[in-house]
Every structure is written in structure tokens, then in C-alpha cells.
Amino acid sequence: MNIFENSIFRNRATHAVADPAAGQDTAREESATEASDRAGTVRKSDAEWRQELTPEEFYVLRQAGTERPFTGEYWDTHTAGVYQCRACGAELFTSNEKFDSHCGWPSFWAPLAEGKVRYIHDRTLGMDRVEVRCGTCDSHLGHVFEGEGYGTPTDQRYCINSVSLKLVPREEPQVSGGSPEA
Ligand SMILES: [Zn+2]
Numbered sequence: 001m002n003i004f005e006n007s008i009f010r011n012r013a014t015h016a017v018a019d020p021a022a023g024q025d026t027a028r029e030e031s032a033t034e035a036s037d038r039a040g041t042v043r044k045s046d047a048e049w050r051q052e053l054t055p056e057e058f059y060v061l062r063q064a065g066t067e068r069p070f071t072g073e074y075w076d077t078h079t080a081g082v083y084q085c086r087a088c089g090a091e092l093f094t095s096n097e098k099f100d101s102h103c104g105w106p107s108f109w110a111p112l113a114e115g116k117v118r119y120i121h122d123r124t125l126g127m128d129r130v131e132v133r134c135g136t137c138d139s140h141l142g143h144v145f146e147g148e149g150y151g152t153p154t155d156q157r158y159c160i161n162s163v164s165l166k167l168v169p170r171e172e173p174q175v176s177g178g179s180p181e182a
Pocket residue numbers: 085086087088089090134135136137138139
């Protein structure tokens with residue numbers, strides 16, 4: 001496991017003060033004045049999260065860890081449904097925007113809606129990346145990359161850890177009109 005990731009991200013994930021542009025004050029104001037609009041902001045202590053999450057979930061969601069590629073539950077899933085945040089249950093992505101990136105993690109070309117996730121400029125580990133977090137509970141989800149040439153509407157790849165997500169399959173029976181594997 002990666003020592004840098006552990007120590008650097010532990011601070012950030014715990015206190016969430018790393019990004020002045022995100023404006024802690026603004027977030028606080030919003031939740032006070034537009035509480036009904038924002039569907040609630042979830043804030044819990046590390047101790048509380050540790051109680052609710054498995055060690056692997058805690059490592060990824062709260063310490064910005066990364067699951068190993070091709071090992072997660074959803075990297076190769078084609079089930080129709082909605083992907084929720086595994087920490088707080090907020091709906092984040094849908095199967096409509098999921099695509100086969102073959103990178104070993106679930107990949108989406110867009111979130112369910114803007115505002116569902118938030119972005120943080122991540123310059124750790126000698127890389128220049130954009131971290132993606134849950135807009136409701138601020139848990140780490142993964143990173144978003146752009147301009148890689150995937151044939152998707154946005155040319156973006158939201159590279160998300162399976163362990164950060166929980167798939168809720170769509171209720172209605174799925175009539176498959178031609179399998180992409182064929
Ligand atoms: Zn969440």
C-alpha cells in the first residue's frame with residue numbers, strides 16, 4: 001500500500017480543508033439557507049464512519065485510497081440501475097452513462113447530474129488529477145480524466161472505485177435488444 005496516499009489523504013479526508021476554492025463557509029451557508037434544496041449534507045466523524053464502513057470502504061471512501069484494478073465489484077457490470085454512494089446513499093451515477101473503458105474500474109462519462117459530485121484539484125503522488133467526491137458526504141469516489149479519446153459524448157472518464165458505489169438495479173424488467181458481447 002502507498003504510504004504517501006495514506007498520510008496525505010488522511011488529513012484531507014478527515015478535515016476537508018485542503019481546497020480553499022471550495023469554500024467551507026459557502027458550504028455551511030448553503031446548508032443553512034437552502035437545506036431543502038441540497039437534500040442534506042452528511043457530516044460524520046472518522047469514528048462514526050469506521051463503525052459503518054468495512055475497512056476497505058473506509059480506506060477508499062474516507063482516506064482516498066484506490067482499489068486494485070479488475071478486482072472491484074462493478075468494473076465489468078452492465079446491469080441497468082443507479083449507482084449510489086456507498087457511504088451515504090446519494091444517487092451519483094447511472095448505468096446509462098457507464099461505458100467499457102477496460103481500465104479495471106467502473107467508468108462513467110458523466111455523473112447523474114452536476115452537483116451530485118464535487119471536484120478537487122489533486123496534485124499528490126506527482127500527478128495532476130481531478131479528484132471526484134460525493135457532493136453529499138464528501139467521500140472519495142475516484143478521479144475524472146478528459147480527452148483520452150473514448151468514443152463517448154463527453155470524452156471524459158469518471159474512474160470510480162467499485163467499493164465507493166452501491167448498485168441499485170432498475171426494477172422494471174430489462175428487455176435486452178442485442179447483446180454488445182455478440
Ligand atoms: Zn456520499
